[in-house]
Structures are given as C-alpha cells and as structure tokens.
Amino acid sequence: MGKNHELLAGAGVTLLLLVLLMSMVNSGDSIGANWGTQASHPLPPATVVKLLRDNGIQKVKLFDAEAPVLFAFRGSGIEVMVGIPNDMLATLSTSVDAAERWVEKNVSAHISSNSVLIKYVAVGNEPFLSTYNGTFLSSTLPALQNIQAALIKAGLGGRVKVTVPLNADVYESSTQQPSTGDFRANVKDVMVQIVDFLSRNEAPFTVNIYPFISLYNDPNFPVDYAFFDGYSSPIEDNGRTYTNVFDANYDTLVWALQKNGYGNMTIIVGEIGWPTDGDRNANIGYAQRFNQGVMRHLGKGTPMRPGPMDAYLFSLVDEDAKSIQPGNFERHWGVFNFDGTVKYNLSLGSSNRGLVEASNIKYFPERWCVLSPTASLDDPQLVPSVEYACSHADCTSLGFGSSCADLDPRGNVSYAFNSYYQKSDQQETACKFPNLSVITTTDPSRGMCRFRRMFQEPGKGNGGFLLEPIGILLQMLVFMLAFL
Numbered sequence: 471m472g473k474n475h476e477l478l479a480g481a482g483v484t485l486l487l488l489v490l491l492m493s494m495v496n497s498g499d500s501i502g503a504n505w506g507t508q509a510s511h512p513l514p515p516a517t518v519v520k521l522l523r524d525n526g527i528q529k530v531k532l533f534d535a536e537a538p539v540l541f542a543f544r545g546s547g548i549e550v551m552v553g554i555p556n557d558m559l560a561t562l563s564t565s566v567d568a569a570e571r572w573v574e575k576n577v578s579a580h581i582s583s584n585s586v587l588i589k590y591v592a593v594g595n596e597p598f599l600s601t602y603n604g605t606f607l608s609s610t611l612p613a614l615q616n617i618q619a620a621l622i623k624a625g626l627g628g629r630v631k632v633t634v635p636l637n638a639d640v641y642e643s644s645t646q647q648p649s650t651g652d653f654r655a656n657v658k659d660v661m662v663q664i665v666d667f668l669s670r671n672e673a674p675f676t677v678n679i680y681p682f683i684s685l686y687n688d689p690n691f692p693v694d695y696a697f698f699d700g701y702s703s704p705i706e707d708n709g710r711t712y713t714n715v716f717d718a719n720y721d722t723l724v725w726a727l728q729k730n731g732y733g734n735m736t737i738i739v740g741e742i743g744w745p746t747d748g749d750r751n752a753n754i755g756y757a758q759r760f761n762q763g764v765m766r767h768l769g770k771g772t773p774m775r776p777g778p779m780d781a782y783l784f785s786l787v788d789e790d791a792k793s794i795q796p797g798n799f800e801r802h803w804g805v806f807n808f809d810g811t812v813k814y815n816l817s818l819g820s821s822n823r824g825l826v827e828a829s830n831i832k833y834f835p836e837r838w839c840v841l842s843p844t845a846s847l848d849d850p851q852l853v854p855s856v857e858y859a860c861s862h863a864d865c866t867s868l869g870f871g872s873s874c875a876d877l878d879p880r881g882n883v884s885y886a887f888n889s890y891y892q893k894s895d896q897q898e899t900a901c902k903f904p905n906l907s908v909i910t911t912t913d914p915s916r917g918m919c920r921f922r923r924m925f926q927e928p929g930k931g932n933g934g935f936l937l938e939p940i941g942i943l944l945q946m947l948v949f950m951l952a953f954l
C-alpha cells in the first residue's frame with residue numbers, strides 16, 4: 471500500500487512537471503485573459519485561478535498587483551502580467567526608491583516564493599488615452615525606466631520584462647492603408663523614446679485593439695470588416711490584402727514601428743474582445759463571432775507579421791462597477807458573466823469543447839425585488855426611486871438595443887429595483903421603496919433579459935465561507951515563512 475502510494479505520488483509529480491513544462495512551451499501562441507476586479511462582487515481569486523485552468527487559459531493580465539490575487543496564482547503554472555495603475559506613475563517616475571520597493575513587494579517577493587510565474591510588469595494602463603489630456607505623458611517613461619532599473623537590481627532583468635499597454639490610438643494612418651501609419655503627432659516623441667527603451671531591454675510593445683469601438687464610433691463602419699469572416703471590399707496595400715480591421719490596425723502599428731527604426735519589435739495584443747450588452751452592436755451573437763474569429767486567427771497572424779500571435783482576451787468576467795463614461799457596454803466585456811457562468815459557446819483551444827463555468831458558487835436565495843402589482847406608475851416616488859436604484863446599482867441592460875430593452879415600463883422599474891436589491895446582498899432594507907416594491911420568489915427573467923442574483927462572497931455573512939479566508943491566511947503564513 472505504502473509503496474504503491476509513493477509510486478503514485480511519484481507519477482503524479484512527474485505528470486505535474488510535464489504539464490507545467492508543456493504549458494510553458496505552449497504559452498507563446500495560446501490565448502491569455504485579462505482579469506479585472508472592478509465589480510461589486512468579484513469572484514474569489516482561487517475560483518478565478520481554477521476557472522482559468524479549467525479552460526486551459528495559461529496567461530493572465532492583471533491591472534494591479536494585489537497580494538491575495540497573486541497568492542492565488544502560486545503553483546498554478548499560469549503566466550502572470552502584473553499591472554501598475556496610472557495613479558502610481560507620478561510617484562514611481564520621481565522616486566527610484568519607490569520603484570525598488572514596488573518591485574520588491576509586488577514582484578520579487580512572489581517570485582522568490584518560487585511559484586508565481588510573473589513574466590511581465592505592465593507600467594500604466596493606456597496612459598496616453600486622449601481623454602486623459604496628457605496627464606501621464608511625462609511620467610510614463612521615467613516610471614518605466616525606474617521599474618526596469620529596479621528589476622535589474624533585483625536580479626530579475628532577464629526573467630521579467632516591462633511593457634506599457636497602450637491603446638491603438640497612439641498611432642494612426644492617413645489613409646485606410648496600414649503602410650501610411652505612424653505614431654500620433656502629439657505623442658510621437660515620447661512614443662519613439664518608449665519604443666527605443668523597450669527595444670534596448672528586449673521588452674515587448676503591448677497594444678489594445680478594439681474593432682467593436684470602430685463600429686460603435688462610426689454608424690457607417692462596415693460590419694463585416696469588424697469580424698474575421700471575409701469582407702467584400704478588402705483594402706489593398708502594396709500587394710497586401712486586408713479583410714478585417716484588426717489586421718489593418720495591427721499592421722499600422724508594424725509600419726509605425728518600422729518607420730521609426732524598430733521593425734522587429736515584439737508585439738503583444740494586450741486586450742481584444744467584444745462586449746455582450748449595453749449597445750445595439752454588443753450582443754452574444756457578435757461577441758461569439760468575434761472571439762471565435764480571434765481564436766482562429768491567433769495562429770495565422772497578419773499580412774505584415776504572419777505566424778502565431780500573443781494576445782489576451784478582454785475580458786474574463788463582467789465588472790458591474792466599471793465607469794460607464796465610455797458607454798453602457800463597458801460593464802459587459804466578459805467571456806463569462808460576473809459569476810463565472812458561461813455566456814456563449816467558445817472554443818478556446820484545439821479541443822472543441824465549449825467553456826467550463828466557475829465551480830462552487832453559492833448564490834443568495836431565489837428572491838427578487840420587483841415593482842408591487844398594486845403600485846401605480848404615476849406614483850410620485852417612482853422616478854426618484856428608480857433613479858436612486860440605478861445610480862447605486864447597474865441598469866446598463868435597460869438601454870436601447872440592450873438585453874432588457876423590451877421590458878414594459880413596469881418590468882423596467884422591477885429591473886432597477888432588483889438590481890439594487892441584489893447588489894445590496896438581498897438586505898431587506900434594499901427592497902423598501904415606499905409603497906412600490908415587494909419581494910417575490912418567482913424569477914422575473916424573460917428571454918435574454920436576466921434578473922440576476924449575486925453570489926455570497928467568502929467571509930461575508932454566511933458562516934460556511936469562513937474557511938476560505940483562513941485558507942488564504944495559512945497560505946500567506948507559509949509564504950512568509952518561505953520568504954524568511
């Protein structure tokens with residue numbers, strides 16, 4: 471029995487090593503995923519790590535470097551890009567000391583516990599977006615330089631690469647031909663300096679490309695050109711043919727790099743995806759068509775850069791607390807719903823199986839808050855109540871072209887009330903709109919319009935969940951001991 475056990479354990483370890491090795495070899499052209507946590511009910515890190523593994527996603531891109539999140543990736547074999555939020559750039563640009571402390575605490579510590587595979591540090595997130603009015607224009611490069619120096623000082627220069635995820639609006643083309651591409655005039659100087667710095671440190675250029683936004687911004691944009699299934703009026707460019715805007719956009723960057731002397735720079739697509747709600751072009755059909763197209767396209771590359779591409783889907787899960795300043799669709803980019811349930815069939819790898827949903831999600835009971843059948847739509851409290859609910863919760867599915875746009879006025883009010891009630895963890899006080907709201911046990915969902923229930927977060931309310939934080943604490947303890 472003991473012998474067998476040892477033998478089995480040995481085989482297990484070998485298998486694990488093999489799987490780990492294979493995942494490392496493969497990670498170049500397999501898809502990654504962005505995981506953002508701007509949600510009222512973010513999934514627990516351990517659940518997300520399992521979700522990624524169950525779906526064969528071997529790379530994750532984070533917007534931050536939160537310790538509990540990084541702990542969860544220990545020993546997972548998943549390659550991690552950690553992020554530095556824009557609001558830290560100023561400090562990191564002026565203080566070498568701050569940069570060294572950042573690297574020490576948020577990279578070295580996790581790597582020396584020798585099980586978090588941190589491969590990139592993303593310095594800022596789309597810092598040159600025109601809506602920022604140049605706020606981060608002067609701090610991004612110095613912050614990048616200080617972080618790079620700190621990585622070298624920590625002995626990680628060869629192992630961890632810096633990069634700056636940029637929106638595709640840092641470059642432009644004067645015609646639809648990618649070959650007319652160059653960096654945007656008002657950021658060109660700093661872009662060339664950044665590219666030069668990345669190049670000297672053998673670091674990649676990271677770009678976020680959004681065909682959905684092309685369609686959103688321009689009602690005359692040809693829909694088929696946004697996808698990967700062919701387009702009747704392809705763009706010809708010096709013998710190269712473009713049938714989708716993604717390739718044209720990517721190659722505009724290749725040309726911009728080439729013109730400035732960096733034609734060989736490695737490119738990572740930091741974000742690519744399609745939202746499923748909150749706009750007439752944001753729906754499950756289009757999202758599935760686009761993302762499955764991305765998966766088919768990954769191995770092929772573009773006319774200027776044929777061959778496998780490195781890309782991260784945007785995004786893994788919906789985030790109901792994101793700013794909707796760019797549009798209502800902003801909270802619906804997930805391939806999965808906020809709770810890790812599957813939105814649509816997507817085949818992520820060579821295997822033809824669809825997506826695997828998150829496991830062990832404990833929902834609140836089957837209770838919804840709706841407009842009382844006896845309430846009048848003329849009640850003077852109605853409008854302010856709906857406004858209150860929507861400003862504190864998420865009503866982005868109610869707008870024109872969205873999943874709940876077809877609700878009648880009463881259904882509309884119910885949706886708003888329920889959204890607030892669920893976001894408030896079904897607290898009774900959250901369904902006390904004066905003479906207007908009642909709790910029901912019948913799911914008011916209709917067709918695509920889902921009246922969702924939230925899940926119970928670990929450590930909140932329900933006693934059974936207390937085990938999880940204790941587990942995390944134990945892990946942290948073990949980690950700290952290992953570090954000493």
Ligand SMILES: *[C@@H]1O[C@H](CO)[C@@H](O)[C@H](O)[C@H]1NC(C)=O
Pocket residue numbers: 534535536554555568571572573575576
């Ligand atoms: C590590 O990253 C976190 C998350 O961004 C940040 O709050 C913290 O200040 C960083 N630590 C240091 C020492 O800079």
Ligand SMILES: *[C@@H]1O[C@H](CO)[C@@H](O)[C@H](O)[C@H]1NC(C)=O
Pocket residue numbers: 601602603
């Ligand atoms: C950018 O500038 C515009 C116009 O001057 C202003 O309305 C906006 O608030 C500014 N945004 C930021 C983030 O500073």
Ligand SMILES: *[C@@H]1O[C@H](CO)[C@@H](O)[C@H](O)[C@H]1NC(C)=O
Pocket residue numbers: 733734
């Ligand atoms: C860069 O590309 C040129 C051809 O354009 C090639 O000769 C050179 O070896 C490449 N350098 C690297 C470092 O890949």
Ligand SMILES: *[C@@H]1O[C@H](CO)[C@@H](O)[C@H](O)[C@H]1NC(C)=O
Pocket residue numbers: 815816817822823824
């Ligand atoms: C999901 O897609 C795969 C191939 O893309 C297909 O084989 C499978 O039948 C689909 N599953 C469902 C439930 O539609």
Ligand SMILES: *[C@@H]1O[C@H](CO)[C@@H](O)[C@H](O)[C@H]1NC(C)=O
Pocket residue numbers: 860865868869870877878879882
């Ligand atoms: C439903 O509510 C949304 C958001 O408050 C509003 O834009 C829409 O016009 C409403 N629709 C109906 C049918 O009342």
Ligand SMILES: *[C@@H]1O[C@H](CO)[C@@H](O)[C@H](O)[C@H]1NC(C)=O
Pocket residue numbers: 851904905
């Ligand atoms: C609720 O309705 C009752 C009569 O149906 C009325 O007396 C009371 O003032 C109402 N309360 C509020 C807060 O509107």
